[in-house]
Amino acid sequence: MINYNNAIIIDDEIEILGIIEPILEEIGFNTIHKIIKSSDLISIYNDEINLVILDLFMPDVDGVEILRYLGEVKSSAYIILISGHSKNVLNSAEKVAQAYGLNILGSITKPFSINTIFDMIQNFNANESSKSIGKKTKQIDFSLAFFKEALQQKYFVLYYQPQLDLKTKEIIGFEALIRIQHPEFGLIFPDQFLKQIEALNLIAEMTEYVITEALSFFGSLKNKDLKKEFRSI
Numbered sequence: 001m002i003n004y005n006n007a008i009i010i011d012d013e014i015e016i017l018g019i020i021e022p023i024l025e026e027i028g029f030n031t032i033h034k035i036i037k038s039s040d041l042i043s044i045y046n047d048e049i050n051l052v053i054l055d056l057f058m059p060d061v062d063g064v065e066i067l068r069y070l071g072e073v074k075s076s077a078y079i080i081l082i083s084g085h086s087k088n089v090l091n092s093a094e095k096v097a098q099a100y101g102l103n104i105l106g107s108i109t110k111p112f113s114i115n116t117i118f119d120m121i122q123n124f125n126a127n128e129s130s131k132s133i134g135k136k137t138k139q140i141d142f143s144l145a146f147f148k149e150a151l152q153q154k155y156f157v158l159y160y161q162p163q164l165d166l167k168t169k170e171i172i173g174f175e176a177l178i179r180i181q182h183p184e185f186g187l188i189f190p191d192q193f194l195k196q197i198e199a200l201n202l203i204a205e206m207t208e209y210v211i212t213e214a215l216s217f218f219g220s221l222k223n224k225d226l227k228k229e230f231r232s233i
Contacts, residue, residue, distance in 0.1 A: 001128040002078050002105075002121060004028040007051040008044065010035045010066065011082070012058055016110075019169060020053060023118050026162045026174075038066055045070075049077045051105075053117070056083040056093055064096055071100025078124075080117065081107040114164040122159070126189060140185055142196040150180055151202075151209055157181045158213050176214045178206070 007029045009020050017034045024032050029051070033044050038058040052070065056063030063081070070077070079102055081093050090107035097104045106120050140146070150156055160174040180188040197203055 001125050003050045004030065006031045006033070006046075006049045007053070008033045008035060008041070008049055008077075009053045010038050010041065010058065010063075011053075011055040012036050012038075013055070015169070016055070016082075019114065019164075020117060022162065022171065023114060024051075026160060027118065027121055038063070041066060041069070045073070045075075047076070049075070051080070051121070052077045053080045053082065056081055056089065057085065064093060067093065067097045067100055067102060070102055071097075075102060078103045078105040080105050080120065082110060082112070083107070084110040114162065114166075118161055122161075140188070142193055144200050144202075147193075147197060147200060147202050147206075150182070151205060155180050155182050156206070156209055156213075158210065158217070160217065174217075176210060176217075178210060 004027060007024050009017055009024075009032065011017055011020075014036070017036070021032055021034060035041060035044065038061040041061075052075070054063055054066060058066075063083075067079075070079070079097060081090055081097070081104070083090055083093075087107075087109055090109065094104050094107055105124060108116055108120075157179050159177040159179060161177060162171045163173040163175065164170070165172045178190055180193060182188055197206055
C-alpha cells in the first residue's frame with residue numbers, strides 16, 4: 001500500500017504543480033515536495049518518499065534518466081508518469097521503469113482530469129486493503145452491536161474527494177466517501193457493510209452521522225478562512 005506521508009511532484013509547469021498538490025493534500029499526504037528542475041531531485045529524495053509523480057519530458061534532466069536514478073537507489077516509492085506525448089511513449093517508459101525494478105502505479109496523458117490521480121491512488125490502496133483484510137473481514141460479525149459501536153466510537157470515517165472547476169482551477173466541492181476504520185479489522189469498504197446496514201435499518205442513523213461529520217468538515221474549512229463557496233455534491 002501507499003503510505004500517505006511524503007510525495008514528490010516533478011513538473012516544469014507551475015500550473016500542473018498547483019493542480020496536483022491539493023489533490024495529494026486531500027488524499028492525506030503530510031509532506032509534498034514540488035520540483036520544477038528535475039536535477040533538484042537528488043538533494044530532496046530519501047527513503048521516506050512514498051510517491052513520485054513525474055513528467056517524463058523535463059527541460060534539464062530527461063524523465064528516463066530520473067527513472068534510472070530511482071532504480072539505482074532502489075526506490076520503493078510508487079511512481080505515476082505523466083506526459084503530453086502519446087500513450088505509446090508512456091507505455092515505453094513504464095517498461096523501462098519496470099526493468100529498473102520500480103513500482104509503477106500508472107501513467108497519465110496530459111491534459112488529465114483531477115479525478116484521475118485521486119482515483120488511481122485511492123483505488124490502488126482500496127484494492128490492497130481488500131487483499132490484506134480479506135480473511136479478516138470474513139470473520140467480522142456485522143451485527144447490530146458492531147454497527148452501534150462503530151457509530152458511537154466514530155469508527156466510520158469520511159474521505160473527501162475534491163471536485164474541481166477546470167476553467168477556474170478552483171475546488172468547488174467535495175464528495176464524501178464513507179469507510180469504517182476499525183481498530184481490529186482495519187479499513188472496511190462500503191461494499192462490505194452497506195447491505196448489512198440496510199438490513200438492520202441503520203441507514204438513517206448512518207446518513208445522519210455522515211451529514212454531521214461533513215458539516216463539521218466544511219465548518220473547519222470556514223474557520224481556516226478559505227474564501228470560496230462550496231456547492232453540495
